[in-house]
Every structure is written in C-alpha cells, then in structure tokens.
Amino acid sequence: MRKNRKFQWSRKHLIGLSDLSRKEIEFILDTAQGFEKFSRRSIKKAPTLRGKVVVNMFFEDSTRTRNSFTLAASRLSADVIEFSKKASAVSKGETLIDTARNLEAMGVDIVVIRHGAGGAPKLLSRSINACVVNAGDGFHEHPTQALLDVYTIRRQRGSLDGLKIGIVGDIAHSRVARSDIYAMTKLGAKVTLIGPPTLLPGGVENLPVRVSYNLDEVIEDLDVINMLRIQFERMGGNPFPSVREYSHYFGLTADRMKRAKPDITVMHPGPINRGLEIESEVADGPNSVILKQVANGLAVRMAVLFLVNQAATQQGKDK
Amino acid sequence: MKTLLNTEQLNKAIRKIVEQIKSDIPSNTDIAVIGIRSRGEILAQRLKNALGSHFSGRLLSGTLDITLYRDDLNEPKETQPTVRSTEIDFDITDKLILLVDDVLHTGRSVRAAMDALTDFGRPRLMRLAVLVDRGCHEYPICADYVGMKTEVDRSQSVFVHFAETDTEDGVTIE
Numbered sequence: 001m002r003k004n005r006k007f008q009w010s011r012k013h014l015i016g017l018s019d020l021s022r023k024e025i026e027f028i029l030d031t032a033q034g035f036e037k038f039s040r041r042s043i044k045k046a047p048t049l050r051g052k053v054v055v056n057m058f059f060e061d062s063t064r065t066r067n068s069f070t071l072a073a074s075r076l077s078a079d080v081i082e083f084s085k086k087a088s089a090v091s092k093g094e095t096l097i098d099t100a101r102n103l104e105a106m107g108v109d110i111v112v113i114r115h116g117a118g119g120a121p122k123l124l125s126r127s128i129n130a131c132v133v134n135a136g137d138g139f140h141e142h143p144t145q146a147l148l149d150v151y152t153i154r155r156q157r158g159s160l161d162g163l164k165i166g167i168v169g170d171i172a173h174s175r176v177a178r179s180d181i182y183a184m185t186k187l188g189a190k191v192t193l194i195g196p197p198t199l200l201p202g203g204v205e206n207l208p209v210r211v212s213y214n215l216d217e218v219i220e221d222l223d224v225i226n227m228l229r230i231q232f233e234r235m236g237g238n239p240f241p242s243v244r245e246y247s248h249y250f251g252l253t254a255d256r257m258k259r260a261k262p263d264i265t266v267m268h269p270g271p272i273n274r275g276l277e278i279e280s281e282v283a284d285g286p287n288s289v290i291l292k293q294v295a296n297g298l299a300v301r302m303a304v305l306f307l308v309n310q311a312a313t314q315q316g317k318d319k
Numbered sequence: 320m321k322t323l324l325n326t327e328q329l330n331k332a333i334r335k336i337v338e339q340i341k342s343d344i345p346s347n348t349d350i351a352v353i354g355i356r357s358r359g360e361i362l363a364q365r366l367k368n369a370l371g372s373h374f375s376g377r378l379l380s381g382t383l384d385i386t387l388y389r390d391d392l393n394e395p396k397e398t399q400p401t402v403r404s405t406e407i408d409f410d411i412t413d414k415l416i417l418l419v420d421d422v423l424h425t426g427r428s429v430r431a432a433m434d435a436l437t438d439f440g441r442p443r444l445m446r447l448a449v450l451v452d453r454g455c456h457e458y459p460i461c462a463d464y465v466g467m468k469t470e471v472d473r474s475q476s477v478f479v480h481f482a483e484t485d486t487e488d489g490v491t492i493e
Contacts, residue, residue, distance in 0.1 A: 006398060006399070006401060008399050009399060030401075030403075031401070031402045033403075033404055034384060034386070034402035034403045034404045034405075035402065036404065037404060037405065037406075041438060041439055042410075042412075042438065042439050042440050043437075043438040043439070045438065046387035046388060046435075046438065047387070047388060047434070048387040048388075048392060051393075076387075303402070306387075306402060310392070310399060310400070313392070313393055313394070313395055314395050314396075314399065316395060
C-alpha cells in the first residue's frame with residue numbers, strides 16, 4: 001500500500017495564528033508555493049472556486065490587503081462582493097452579525113473581514129455558516145500578513161529555524177506584530193521587539209520574545225528586520241516627543257544599515273512612511289523584500305481561500 | 320496485491336512507448352514533454368531521457384499540477400487534494416505537447432490537465448502517453464502512446480511504483 005496518511009487541513013475559518021500549530025502554518029506556506037508562479041502564466045485564472053462567492057467586508061480602510069484578497073479570489077474564479085462600511089446599511093445602524101447573515105442569505109461562501117474591534121471575526125465565525133478569514137481585527141491579529149511575512153523569509157532564507165528577527169517600532173498598535181510573533185516563533189525564529197517603551201504592548205513579558213529599547217545595540221545580530229509603521233490614527237496622546245526624534249533612534253537609515261549584517265533581510269508590511277521609520281534608500285535598496293512581500297501576499301491569500309473552502313467542503317460531508 | 324508489471328516488464332513498456340513516439344513524431348518537431356504530478360512527472364523524465372537522441376531540436380520538459388482544475392473539488396473525499404507547483408518555464412504556444420501520466424483510468428485527470436495547459440498557451444498539437452491504460456474510462460479520452468493496455472475491475476486500483484520515489488520499479492493492482 002502506498003502511504004496515504006497525508007496532513008489534512010481542517011479549519012474552515014482563519015481567525016489568528018495563535019492557535020495554529022507549526023505543521024498547519026507550514027502546510028499553508030507549502031500550499032502557497034503552489035500558487036507563487038500563478039502570476040507568470042499566460043491566463044492568470046483557474047476554475048477552482050468557480051461558483052463560490054467571496055465577500056470582502058472591510059470596516060477599516062485598506063488598499064493592499066483588500067486588493068490582494070479581491071485579486072486572489074478572482075484568480076480562483078470566485079465572484080467577489082465588495083462591502084464597505086460607508087456605502088452599506090451599517091451606517092443605518094445594522095449590526096455586524098445582521099449584515100453578515102443577510103449577505104449569507106445571498107449565498108456567500110467566504111467572508112473576508114477587517115474590523116476595528118479585536119474579536120469581530122471570531123464572533124462572526126460563531127454566528128454564520130460561511131468560512132471566515134480575518135483580514136485584520138483591532139490590535140489582535142492579521143494572520144495573512146504574518147503568513148506572507150514568514151513565507152517571504154522562508155523563500156529568502158530557506159528556513160526560519162534559528163534566525164534572529166527584529167520587529168521595530170509601533171508594536172503596541174500592531175496586529176501584524178502580534179501575528180508575526182506567533183508565526184515566527186512557531187517556525188523556530190528568535191524574535192526581538194525593538195521600540196520605545198511607550199510603543200511596546202502591555203503584557204509583553206508574557207510573549208515568547210526578547211525586548212530592546214535600543215536598535216543600535218541589537219541591529220548587528222539580526223538576520224531579518226521588520227519595520228512597522230507608526231499608526232498615528234490609532235493613538236491617543238503622543239508616544240514620543242517628536243517624529244524626528246523617533247526617526248533618529250528607531251528609523252532604519254542607510255547609516256544604520258552599515259552596522260547590520262550585509263545580507264540582512266529588510267521587511268515592511270506597508271504602507272511606508274518614507275523618511276520616518278525607513279529611509280527611501282533602504283526601502284528601495286538591495287536588502288529590501290518589501291515588494292516581494294506584496295507579491296507573495298497574493299499567493300498566500302489564494303492558498304488560504306483554497307484551504308478554508310476545502311475544509312468547508314470536507315465538513316459538508318459530516319452534516 | 321497482485322503484480323501487473325515487474326521491473327523488467329515496466330522498462331519494456333517504457334521502451335514500447337518510446338518506439339511508438341519515435342515512429343510517429345518527426346525528429347525535427349518542436350516538442351515539450353509535460354508530466355502530470357506526481358508519477359507522471361517521473362515517467363516524463365524517463366521518456367525525455369530516452370527521446371533526447373531522437374529529437375534534433377531542444378527537448379523541453381515540465382511538470383503539471385492539476386489540483387486547481389479537478390472536477391471533484393466541491394465533493395468531500397477521503398484524501399484532501401494538495402496543491403503543488405506547476406513548473407513550466409517556457410511558452411507552450413505552437414509546440415507539440417507530449418502529456419504524460421502513469422495510469423489512464425477515468426480520463427478526468429487528463430481532462431483537468433488539458434484545461435490547465437490551455438491556460439498556459441495554445442499548443443500546436445497535444446498527445447497523450449501513459450504507462451498503463453487500465454480501462455473504465457468515464458470521459459471520451461484515449462491515449463496516443465500506451466505501454467500496456469489491460470482491463471482492471473472498477474473496484475481495484477492500479478499503482479505505479481518508480482525507483483525514484485518508491486523502492487523499485489513495478490506496477491501493482493490492489
């Protein structure tokens with residue numbers, strides 16, 4: 001008999017990476033690899049999700065993530081409904097769950113949701129039958145961003161095992177950082193969070209990471225550096241005296257790069273504030289994989305849509 | 320478990336396919352051998368090696384993963400399909416594509432493969448080579464080059480083993 005005990009993906013929702021196993025994360029990355037060359041084909045479309053409906057429910061602004069999900073769904077031949085808060089009945093007082101149930105009544109199979117409140121995707125997944133994919137919720141998680149980050153690192157470095165990864169900047173307001181920490185540490189990397197104390201999250205001591213308040217002290221040890229954007233729109237007061245001061249201590253400048261390992265991988269989840277957390281010369285330089293991250297995001301999201309739909313198909317059998 | 324072909328018979332069947340191709344396709348043809356994952360990939364590689372001296376031009380090869388084109392994706396099944404990469408790093412337009420699979424059974428994989436390939440371009444000709452045609456076709460698909468033709472009962476499965484991924488060459492029925 002041929003060995004047929006392959007790994008089986010069983011989740012019809014992707015809410016976060018905190019409860020995913022290393023095996024599950026690696027399975028998503030392996031599946032994404034099958035989609036990577038898709039963008040170089042003559043006809044960039046496969047009939048895989050033909051007849052399925054994906055709704056993009058974005059309660060917060062997004063260009064990259066939203067377009068990436070739309071394109072991923074379109075390339076798998078799904079029909080995509082674009083939902084935005086402003087142009088919907090939400091502005092008339094409809095609740096999230098009522099909105100989703102109404103969409104579901106139209107036959108939606110997968111809901112991709114971004115919401116300002118952490119936990120909204122989880123709540124939704126308990127209330128509707130469709131698959132739910134979290135595209136970022138509050139300060140909680142942004143699983144597909146972290147998956148594309150680790151995918152990109154794996155493509156560059158072969159493996160994350162033993163790599164030293166620095167995540168720099170506004171970690172307190174970053175759902176990307178949280179998902180990144182789960183994904184990177186599960187895949188064997190050693191993560192250091194770097195930033196001023198005001199931008200580090202409460203409870204950081206409970207995370208499997210090291211903390212540094214001084215980028216210059218740790219930069220020479222890092223194999224990968226992930227620069228986060230300062231999310232002014234999520235802040236109440238002023239977390240640091242001035243933008244120039246922040247940039248001086250925590251910005252990734254060409255000068256600072258000279259002290260880093262020559263092959264350091266420079267990442268940024270976008271959108272970039274050029275000259276603030278990263279200098280243009282570095283963002284566009286040879287160590288930067290920022291645009292590769294965007295390209296890989298498409299492959300990762302195609303993989304996620306494919307997998308949650310497969311899990312839903314499998315579970316349909318048990319009903 | 321019953322042995323359908325032993326190592327020697329399997330290699331004889333491959334030589335038979337090679338001879339059919341050589342007598343059928345002129346040596347100056349612009350040809351690409353494309354194997355369907357995963358056993359078709361190995362057979363394609365072996366055919367390519369055996370055909371190298373016959374074709375005067377460059378003999379290209381690639382690997383096709385048909386998962387995204389399967390017609391049973393919306394049905395629950397025992398083993399979940401796994402997506403792997405398709406490796407076709409050339410333009411297939413105007414070429415003769417020799418599509419290769421290990422077993423021809425229902426014809427559904429070949430249907431999926433043809434759909435997948437046409438998303439890569441428009442080949443001039445497409446031909447199908449299989450090691451074993453076991454019958455029970457469900458779609459109107461026949462192979463052009465066949466190593467062995469036999470009738471196997473619908474309830475049984477035919478497994479092709481290659482030394483590259485399994486312990487040794489051979490074909491079994493279970």
